[in-house]
Amino acid sequence: LAKTTQPISMDSYEGQEVNITCSHNNIATNDYITWYQQFPSQGPRFIIQGYKTKVTNEVASLFIPADRKSSTLSLPRVSLSDTAVYYCLVGEDGGSQGNLIFGKGTKLSVKP
Amino acid sequence: GAGVSQSPSNKVTEKGKDVELRCDPISGHTALYWYRQSLGQGLEFLIYFQGNSAPDKSGLPSDRFSAERTGGSVSTLTIQRTQQEDSAVYLCASSPQVGTEAFFGQGTRLTVV
Numbered sequence: 001l002a003k004t005t006q007p008i009s010m011d012s013y014e015g016q017e018v019n020i021t022c023s024h025n026n027i028a029t030n031d032y033i034t035w036y037q038q039f040p041s042q043g044p045r046f047i048i049q050g051y052k053t054k055v056t057n058e059v060a061s062l063f064i065p066a067d068r069k070s071s072t073l074s075l076p077r078v079s080l081s082d083t084a085v086y087y088c089l090v091g092e093d094g095g096s097q098g099n100l101i102f103g104k105g106t107k108l109s110v111k112p
Numbered sequence: 113g114a115g116v117s118q119s120p121s122n123k124v125t126e127k128g129k130d131v132e133l134r135c136d137p138i139s140g141h142t143a144l145y146w147y148r149q150s151l152g153q154g155l156e157f158l159i160y161f162q163g164n165s166a167p168d169k170s171g172l173p174s175d176r177f178s179a180e181r182t183g184g185s186v187s188t189l190t191i192q193r194t195q196q197e198d199s200a201v202y203l204c205a206s207s208p209q210v211g212t213e214a215f216f217g218q219g220t221r222l223t224v225v
Contacts, residue, residue: 103154
């Protein structure tokens with residue numbers, strides 16, 4: 001399994017763009033990169049998934065450089081409600097052949 | 113149902129008792145996952161099912177933990193002879209197939225006293 005490394009925490013202010021970078025130096029050819037968001041007292045929620053270059057949806061963008069050894073989740077114009085823990089996962093077809101392994105995640109705190 | 117349903121939402125049990133936690137996945141989802149999350153910690157992977165079979169049981173913390181899934185639908189996580197360190201939120205997730213987007217339930221908060 002490709003191990004991921006993320007910052008433990010980040011602070012931001014409302015309206016700013018937030019970029020959370022995840023390192024995955026041992027990513028395999030078949031591995032996808034997936035990000036989940038977890039609010040307190042709730043289960044994680046899927047945000048975005050990508051394999052290479054850039055993926056964008058209504059919530060976020062995911063930037064993946066050519067070597068795929070890292071990825072950056074970009075949240076545009078965050079609000080207080082974006083305060084949550086963000087997890088980066090790497091695995092085959094986004095799921096490591098079934099055992100979705102979550103790291104410690106990045107705790108994002110958005111301040112007014 | 114509209115989402116993954118877990119029951120009970122809260123469970124307080126005495127040390128040494130057995131508990132059963134239930135997960136109703138989204139209809140048609142073949143993959144089902146169980147996790148444990150202690151207060152302020154990340155998610156600890158326990159086990160996943162592809163249909164009714166569990167290819168990898170190595171994440172279960174001890175032989176007091178077991179899980180089964182019947183009919184490719186409902187899953188039960190059983191903890192025997194509960195210990196205080198078993199206290200945590202137990203989360204279940206399902207996905208249409210292994211590796212696709214996983215949808216999580218609200219979890220069962222287990223407190224062993």
